[in-house]
Amino acid sequence: MEKEFSDKLVRGVLEEIAGEGAILDGSGDILIASSSEWEDFFRIRSKDGAGEKEIFKEGDRFYHLKKDTISAGVNSDYTLMMAEDITEKEKLSARLGRFQEFLDDVLDLMSDHVLMIDTDYTIRFMDSELEEKLNIKNPEKCHEIFGRKNPCQNCPRKALNQGRSLTGKNAERRSEEKIFMATSLVKKTGEKEPLLVELLEDLTEKRIHRAAIKYSSYHDPLTGLYNRTYMGKEIERLDTKRQLPISVIMVDVRDLQSINKKRGHDVGDELLLNTADLLRESIRSEDILSRWSGDDFLILLPQTSRKEAIKVGSRIAENTKNLFPDGDLLNLGMGLAVKMHVDQDIYGIIYRAEDNMDQRDNESF
Known part of the structure; x- marks a missing residue:
């Protein structure tokens, strides 16, 4: 009766196994296996001490080996070994x-x-x-x-x-x-x-930060005009034969240091801002305006003859008189020089414009 019960249990267990399996008796002999091909495998694995759970590869397939004990009555313990095909899971x-x-x-x-x-x-x-x-x-x-x-x-x-x-x-x-x-x-x-x-x-x-850095590196913080660094790059770019004649106008805010000392830097800054606005309104769209130094502004006029440059300078002088008729609040000095030949040094022309500005008898404008 016990043997019949055990055989039924063994076969019932194997039918429930998902994959290959075998049941061994207490002495390690295989009672039944799911297939003859796997019988030797389970016999060998039972002898080499396979653990309760182990993953191994057989050919191109992966299996999960499980080992468990089944109790089926007095003196009727069996060892269940199962090899679940987990290839797709792997x-x-x-x-x-x-x-x-x-x-x-x-x-x-x-x-x-x-x-x-x-x-x-x-x-x-x-x-x-x-x-x-x-x-x-x-x-x-x-x-x-x-x-x-x-x-x-x-x-x-x-x-x-x-x-x-x-x-x-x-x-x-x-x-x-x-x-x-x-x-x-x-x-x-x-x-x-x-x-x-x-x-x-x-x-x-x-990009916003980079644009702000670029702007500050090329613009004067007070007036917003191009600074000397940017003007230097433009001078190098435009100093070619094609751009001749190149006219240069230097503009100076007269007595700025004295005004700063007597009336304060706020008044001096206001004069510089007024000068920047006046120059912007007076020059042409193709001209390049910069704050060259503390009280000096430089205007670069490419492809511009002396005659045309004088017109620009005269417009600056006229606008100054209209906005500041008394001349007390804003007194500008201007100097003009023109590069006519490619072998002339452009910075020599700029220095000449500055010298002409310092000559009180300069009546070009």
């Missing part, structure tokens, strides 16, 4: 592991935001911070984010669909006042077409 785990590595790489590279885009330009993933920053809710297509009705010509998703390589390619993306640097990556997901991943770095604040 493949899935490997894919998940690779995807996790990819996500880790994305997170390492990503400075601000991430987009994941399908072959039809549909957004599969977009982080909530980017939605909030762009003030856009649930956009369907990637080009909608950047204010387009259709994909642009250099769209990385379009290029990827056409079979072109994109990994690591950088490009700017703009959305109204926001500027992003996009790094395009390709992620193979096991689907027919790979997924496009775009890492977006917000450059807006950097």
